[in-house]
Amino acid sequence: EIVLTQSPGSLSLSPGERVTLSCRASQSVSSTYLAWYQQKPGQAPRLLIYGASSRPTGIPDRFSGSGSGTDFTLTIRRLEPEDFAVYYCQHYGSSQTFGQGTKVEIK
Amino acid sequence: EVQLVQSGTEVKKPEESLKISCTASGYNFNTYWIGWVRQMPGKGLEWMGIIYPGDSDTKYSPSFQGQVTISADKSITTAYLQWSSLKASDTAMYYCARQRGSGYSAFDSWGHGTLVTVSS
Numbered sequence: 668e669i670v671l672t673q674s675p676g677s678l679s680l681s682p683g684e685r686v687t688l689s690c691r692a693s694q695s696v697s698s699t700y701l702a703w704y705q706q707k708p709g710q711a712p713r714l715l716i717y718g719a720s721s722r723p724t725g726i727p728d729r730f731s732g733s734g735s736g737t738d739f740t741l742t743i744r745r746l747e748p749e750d751f752a753v754y755y756c757q758h759y760g761s762s763q764t765f766g767q768g769t770k771v772e773i774k
Numbered sequence: 775e776v777q778l779v780q781s782g783t784e785v786k787k788p789e790e791s792l793k794i795s796c797t798a799s800g801y802n803f804n805t806y807w808i809g810w811v812r813q814m815p816g817k818g819l820e821w822m823g824i825i826y827p828g829d830s831d832t833k834y835s836p837s838f839q840g841q842v843t844i845s846a847d848k849s850i851t852t853a854y855l856q857w858s859s860l861k862a863s864d865t866a867m868y869y870c871a872r873q874r875g876s877g878y879s880a881f882d883s884w885g886h887g888t889l890v891t892v893s894s
Contacts, residue, residue, distance in 0.1 A: 714880050759873070
């Protein structure tokens with residue numbers, strides 16, 4: 668079973684800053700099957716990135732994803748006030764799992 | 775517009791059974807995997823399993839295999855998550871979500887969640 672480890676567990680940042688979140692897989696996974704989600708308190712998660720680097724319609728281009736093999740990143744180019752949330756990576760191949768999440772807090 | 779409407783909040787006692795639902799609309803229910811995700815209070819997302827309503831092919835996380843049953847009724851475009859004997863540790867928010875492609879894909883549409891509380 669693939670385990671996804673996200674780092675850091677949490678971080679405090681100011682609006683306008685750039686942030687890079689990490690997701691490391693316990694074994695190599697196809698980038699085709701790597702997604703990122705955003706979840707705000709009291710809300711369902713929202714898909715931000717699929718296929719490691721593709722954005723669904725409606726997701727702002729300040730969100731970008733990259734990576735391959737075991738190391739993947741989500742970058743938010745300039746944090747907006749609405750971006751403070753918890754971010755999860757997910758592997759969705761024949762076995763599926765989520766990372767434990769990274770909380771991005773306002774400094 | 776894709777919509778997933780989940781059944782309402784449940785309060786149950788340990789050892790009781792429960793079946794919660796997720797009714798889909800706005801797309802061909804038969805040709806997209808639909809799954810369930812658990813979120814315990816204050817915790818992260820846990821992938822429970824998925825079902826392909828077209829042929830009822832179902833896949834479970836090892837952590838949830840044998841603990842829950844995922845099913846679907848094509849005639850009413852509804853997916854289900856059921857327990858035969860609840861435990862206090864089943865207390866959580868449960869989300870249904872649709873996978874965006876016909877194969878394994880990310881979850882692009884989510885229900886609002888069903889809160890399940892199990893307490894004596």
